[in-house]
């Protein structure tokens with residue numbers, strides 16, 4: 001048996017089933033090309049019979065993707081298989097995936113057929129699909145709840161009919177790893193022609209076991225895993241591609257298995273899918289969550305600073321993330337504070353670590369995460385910081401709507417002077433930001449993250465904007481809250497500007513001290 005596990009991606013088919021808004025053909029193509037770069041073996045691009053739009057996007061993907069097999073789904077129905085064959089035939093390599101349910105509950109209640117009739121439909125479907133291609137996959141829907149004798153009978157019949165891949169789905173995420181691995185073992189033991197097909201698994205996550213069940217199946221001999229980026233899919237989703245791929249890579253010496261996945265593309269692909277599908281990734285999601293490579297507690301941060309593998313079983317770089325993240329929170333300790341201050345250019349003699357640490361813990365208790373600026377402010381100006389804001393909003397008017405150019409007028413108090421500017425932009429927030437940048441004389445401030453949240457429920461919720469900006473070599477965080485989204489955005493930027501202003505003062509102060517001490 002081969003040690004190579006094929007990765008079958010069904011983000012565009014099972015994943016898409018779970019989206020509140022369908023993806024456009026252009027979005028689907030963009031995802032398919034990202035999956036190709038990621039190195040998946042098979043891309044299930046859609047269900048061509050379901051709509052003319054799906055047919056067209058499967059066809060477009062089949063035309064453009066060259067380095068993966070493009071696949072389409074079809075019920076055990078001639079018209080579905082014909083639609084699949086027609087959409088896919090332009091591809092360099094394609095697969096028809098046909099399926100029918102095999103559990104008693106589905107056969108009786110949903111299909112309303114006898115078991116014999118269902119076997120006949122499956123065999124006829126596989127044979128019909130083989131008229132288009134040798135690469136035919138057959139799935140026993142709800143295999144996880146199918147009686148093992150009937151499952152063995154169905155698998156044998158489908159292989160005899162010409163299926164080269166047999167997929168065993170746990171359609172409703174009902175099984176447990178030992179149980180699911182046991183089903184795969186029994187198929188290998190009891191189906192006489194099993195060696196003529198690749199055994200695949202397709203696990204859903206209703207009990208949070210999709211990845212564990214897929215792994216158990218692979219350990220029992222399955223050599224294809226069906227999965228989706230970020231685990232999106234029907235209900236609680238499917239086996240997360242990035243998780244199973246990183247399990248096989250990280251534990252390769254124990255499992256002895258490999259895939260064609262280029263793991264350094266994982267982060268980028270995850271972000272693309274999350275953005276186009278409008279499905280945020282939870283911060284603590286394995287491999288791709290914002291916190292997957294963040295360390296927040298002092299003991300861990302100390303460990304990671306001494307040796308990264310104390311708390312990292314894979315590197316962020318291995319999945320395409322630049323660097324791990326050491327969050328400064330009230331759980332942090334002195335080692336990480338000293339490390340961060342060193343990164344910001346301060347040497348041990350510039351500050352009293354014990355005094356800074358005491359103020360830091362107090363600030364972190366009230367603020368949550370402490371950013372670079374906050375840390376520096378503790379060194380110099382903390383107390384005065386907010387009392388004497390250098391920039392204050394004095395007036396804001398923004399206009400936006402359908403078919404008008406968004407514009408904004410902003411009046412800022414800059415020290416003792418009032419300055420007013422107007423600008424246009426691609427939206428009212430952008431226009432207001434342009435006006436502010438004009439007031440500042442286009443200082444070198446880059447907005448690297450802009451997050452808008454609603455605080456409260458319903459349309460009258462408050463808008464909270466969080467902005468992270470890069471200024472010189474530091475990152476500044478600002479938050480703004482208002483009933484108006486534009487005002488919240490402007491408040492967040494002004495918060496940042498006041499911090500950059502203080503940072504400039506700190507720099508001047510340090511330069512003066514250095515020159516007094518005779519340092520160039």
Ligand SMILES: CC(=O)SCCNC(=O)CCNC(=O)[C@H](O)C(C)(C)COP(=O)(O)OP(=O)(O)OC[C@H]1O[C@@H](n2cnc3c(N)ncnc32)[C@H](O)[C@@H]1OP(=O)(O)O
Pocket residue numbers: 014017047049050051074075076077099100101110111112141171234
């Ligand atoms: C587990 C899975 O994820 S399976 C894939 C699920 N994905 C989708 O359903 C998305 C695409 N589906 C669609 O666009 C539509 O459901 C279509 C075009 C396939 C069918 O639409 P309709 O003809 O209107 O049927 P509808 O969806 O209401 O009902 C499904 C019919 O297919 C039958 N059916 C379900 N699965 C299969 C199968 N694998 N093979 C044959 N018939 C099947 C059902 O028994 C039902 O038949 P009935 O009309 O005789 O009762």
Ligand SMILES: CC(C)C(=O)C(=O)O
Pocket residue numbers: 014073099139140141142167169170171172202204
């Ligand atoms: C069509 C099949 C493979 C499926 O999505 C499932 O059973 O969950």
Ligand SMILES: [Mg+2]
Pocket residue numbers: 014169171202204234
């Ligand atoms: Mg599914």
